[in-house]
Amino acid sequence: MAQENPKPASQPVLLSGGNPQIAKGYGNEPVQAYIRAMPGWKNGVGQRMDALIEQVVPGVSKAVKWNSPFYGIEGEGWFLSFHCFAKYIKVAFFRGASLDPPPPVASKQQAVRYLHVHEDQFDEAQFADWVGQASRLPGERM
Template sequence: MSVSSPPSAREVSELVMANRAIRAPYYQADHDDGVRFTDLEKGLQWGADVVPAMLGLFRVERDVRDDHIDGWVGFARHWRGGTLRLDFDLFSGSEESEPIAVVTAVSGRKGENTVADEDFGEIELPDHVPTQEEWEDREKQYQKARRNDDTDGSAAVEAYIAALPGWKREFATRFDELVRREVPHVRRAVRYHQPFYGVEDNGWFASFSAFSKHVKLSFVCETHLEPEPPSGTAPQRQALDLTETDTLDEEQVASWIRQAADDPGMNW
């Protein structure tokens, strides 16, 4: 897929169904910005709203904002009558294959025939509004495709790391490099909105996640590591929290990676 011009709605849908769409680390659900439609009082959700919307986009545009030079914006009708705006990047990693759609934000827009968008002005809406059954069927199709997917998820992990800012990206990159060095045939994938590392047929043994002030390196195994990491209360929840001013003890982390990989604690 070329990203020099707006991808078609069909191309975006194909990426989602190929399990090549992830939620960005800084993903935002803007459901309280003054333009939400009132039926979505509980906010917009990744699974229930974003995925079905990406499978039903009617318009895709290049993001015109100066600080989103690699971004795209899509619009979809929601079954409750409103419109969703989805912001996403198309990340092309080292492998020669289709990019990863990294969704950065979703927000609601009011309007029956047209909607007003701050970046693209007045947008005419298609006549067809999906029914709730059609909306839920899209989600079911996606979940079935995900369950049947046994491909390597390295590109998604690379996209997730690339989306991290500054020092968080540096820690994540080094952790990813250590895992791949210590476990040469590691399987990588983004699960539950964070990267996971596993041993084929044995399960996942490590993951990491980024928060506002720290990065958490987690080890998922059946027994306690030696020595035990400073965070966590059980073998499957052992972790090391790193702040911007911390130094990564690579020798110790490498030892924990090897131990956890020998005894993974989470099934596929």
Template structure:
């Protein structure tokens, strides 16, 4: 019996996972990771799952997305060489705002290096973000 082939790893250690909806593609993403990146993404996924009942999950653009049915996506995760980026699509409306910001006037993110994350702060942001209208991918 041969083991399934591991996904190709993209720049920064982000796995190449086919687009898909539901738990299975997100699980495939997590299982393709190693070490501290896997611990962070797995921990964030568990935090979202217990904080947002019925959370909608998918993989888009080689990244797990989290949303609420009828409201859109509220967060996603992407791995880089030295950190895992957790983006909140309506992050400018969160209090306090996550520190990262770019061209999108609403998006904010937090970069999580090896060593873990502030679970209480992330849970608070997830709870707030899940209650807001999300991004619909347009």
């Protein structure tokens, strides 16, 4: 039986909530593949977050793990990642409880704080400030 509307081989699968399924990989290319696959308005916000992180943390290390982009400092660990959900992008600051002010959403892990970015609700200045603070804290080894 023929498949209807087969997905092109170059198009990543979107998991539940619209999160792109991208193979684990290190460097800029897997992260850019993830961002290109982010659906709808999330694509533009993902591009902007990536650009702001690069601007605030020149030479930032990047990877995709567990279908999420990770950002960190070489030899120091990861300081943030993000993940697409149906209605928002969830940004995890791994030492977010130490940021001033801390991102608004608590985690089961005491040190972690989240930022939920909704359509038309991305405070770039606050995000950039948190990225700068987070990049100076000890990172997580994952």
